[in-house]
Amino acid sequence: MTKEKVKTGVEGLDEMLEGGLIPGRAYVVSGTSGSGKTTLGIQFLMEGASKGERVIYVCLDEPPNEIKRNMQSFGWDLGNVQVFDATPDVMNYDKTPVRDVSTERRVLYFKDVGEQIRQTPDYSPVDVTINTIQEVLKQEMKVRKYSRIVVDSLTSLRYFYIRTSEENSSMISFFRLMSDLGATSLLTVQLPEVAKPDVEIHMARGEIRLHKWVDGRGLMRGVTVEKYRGSWHDDRMRPMKITSEGVVVKTASPVKEAGEADSFVDVIERAASGMEKASSDAQSNTSPPQGEPAKPVDNPKSSDTTDAEPKGSSSGGAP
Numbered sequence: 178m179t180k181e182k183v184k185t186g187v188e189g190l191d192e193m194l195e196g197g198l199i200p201g202r203a204y205v206v207s208g209t210s211g212s213g214k215t216t217l218g219i220q221f222l223m224e225g226a227s228k229g230e231r232v233i234y235v236c237l238d239e240p241p242n243e244i245k246r247n248m249q250s251f252g253w254d255l256g257n258v259q260v261f262d263a264t265p266d267v268m269n270y271d272k273t274p275v276r277d278v279s280t281e282r283r284v285l286y287f288k289d290v291g292e293q294i295r296q297t298p299d300y301s302p303v304d305v306t307i308n309t310i311q312e313v314l315k316q317e318m319k320v321r322k323y324s325r326i327v328v329d330s331l332t333s334l335r336y337f338y339i340r341t342s343e344e345n346s347s348m349i350s351f352f353r354l355m356s357d358l359g360a361t362s363l364l365t366v367q368l369p370e371v372a373k374p375d376v377e378i379h380m381a382r383g384e385i386r387l388h389k390w391v392d393g394r395g396l397m398r399g400v401t402v403e404k405y406r407g408s409w410h411d412d413r414m415r416p417m418k419i420t421s422e423g424v425v426v427k428t429a430s431p432v433k434e435a436g437e438a439d440s441f442v443d444v445i446e447r448a449a450s451g452m453e454k455a456s457s458d459a460q461s462n463t464s465p466p467q468g469e470p471a472k473p474v475d476n477p478k479s480s481d482t483t484d485a486e487p488k489g490s491s492s493g494g495a496p
Contacts, residue, residue: 180199180200180201181200182194182195182196182197182198182199182200182408183197183198183199183200183225183324183325183361184197184224185197185198185217185220185221185224186220186221186223186224186423187217187220187423187424187425187426188426189415189417189425189426189427189428190385190400190424190426192411192426192428193400193402193410193411193415193426193428194383194402194405194408194410194411195408195409195410195411198361198383199361199382199407199408200324200361201356201359201360201361202356202361202362202382202383203352203355203356203362203364203380203381203382204361204362204363204364204381204382204383204384204385205331205363205364205365205366205377205378205381205383205384205385206218206363206364206365206366206384206385206386206387207365207366207367207368207378207384207385207386207387207403208367208368208386208387208388208389209367209368209369209387209389210367211389212387212388212389212398213387213398213417213419213424214329214330214365214366214367214387215238215239215244215247215329215365216248216251216419216423216424217363217385217387217424218234218327218329218363218365219234219244219248219253219255219258219327220423220424221325221327221363222234222258222325222327223253223255223258225324225325226257226258230323230324230325231259231321231322231323231324231325232257232258232259232323232324232325232326232327233258233259233260233261233284233317233321233323233325233326233327234258234259234260234261234287234327234329235260235261235263235310235313235314235326235327235328235329236260236261236262236263236264236329237263237264237305237310237328237329237330237333237334237337237338238264238329238330238333239264239329240262240264241260241262241285241287241290242290242291242292244260244287245287245290246292250421251421251422251423252421252422253423255287255288256286256287256288257286257288258286258287259284259285259286259287259321259323260284260285260286260287260290261284261285261313261317262285263305263310263313264305265305265337284313284317305337305338306338306339307334307338307339307347307350307351310328310334310338311350311351311354314326314354314358315354315358318358318359318360323358323360324360324361325360325361325362325363326355326358326360326361326362326363327362327363327364327365328362328363328364328365329365330364330365330366330367331348331351331364331365331366331377332365332366332367334351335348335375335377344376345376348376348377348380349376349380352377352380352381364377364381366378368386378403381404382405382406382407383402383403383404383405383406383410384402384403384404384405385400385401385402385403386400386401386402386403387399387400387417388400388401388414388417397416398416398417398418398419399414399415399416399417400414400415400417400426401413401414401415411428415427415428
């Protein structure tokens with residue numbers, strides 16, 4: 178029996194995903210810098226917290242106090258969202274013992290996060306690696322059984338917390354862990370301007386890609402579902418905005434005002450429509466008009482056209 182899908186908190190995106198995400202799997206949210214990955218991730222957790230679910234945000238890029246402050250612009254209360262601060266400490270070049278982040282830091286509710294950034298301990302910095310983050314998640318799941326997890330971002334995890342020689346095998350191991358945990362996870366990945374496939378995209382059970390570009394109207398945004406294993410999904414780019422309420426996706430293109438410039442989506446859709454019309458016109462031009470017999474052709478192999486009696490021809494008698 179198929180389980181009920183997990184809502185993302187973005188109605189239009191859920192429509193693109195045929196109702197939401199298949200539970201218990203790990204998905205990638207990709208996009209260039211500033212495309213809305215963190216906002217979508219927090220919105221996904223807020224949707225779960227509003228239903229009484231246990232949810233956790235693992236931050237590797239921005240410290241929790243900044244995330245908390247940034248999300249206040251949407252009027253969101255993150256009080257019931259738990260957070261683990263995996264951002265690095267200031268490096269200490271003294272020969273002092275390095276402590277494991279999984280033993281030195283604990284998971285907090287966002288409501289308990291202070292306004293100022295966490296200070297690096299005087300005695301020694303903590304060590305953050307992919308192994309220590311995996312250990313935190315395993316221990317937390319034993320105690321609290323989270324239903325939703327966001328890791329922001331896998332890009333930092335790859336670049337700063339994994340040895341280069343082990344990055345691909347470590348990423349595969351991390352995705353296996355996320356599946357074993359049984360929670361529905363969103364893992365953010367920052368794409369370069371010219372994207373290339375990485376192991377994160379390959380291993381994810383689905384990829385939601387956020388786009389942004391500049392046209393005659395200024396900065397525009399869109400979203401596509403690049404892949405979604407085990408479910409139908411909308412394969413067209415849909416308009417997206419980041420409003421005062423968060424991420425908003427429109428599954429039906431809005432009607433443009435008079436004189437309003439076409440967006441990238443409009444141009445692509447119009448080009449596709451034009452290609453379909455041209456193909457249809459070409460086919461109709463090769464068919465004989467109704468009421469006229471088909472003209473014989475020189476090539477005897479093309480018997481499909483000459484043998485077929487045109488619709489409405491008098492040679493075949495009345496219908």
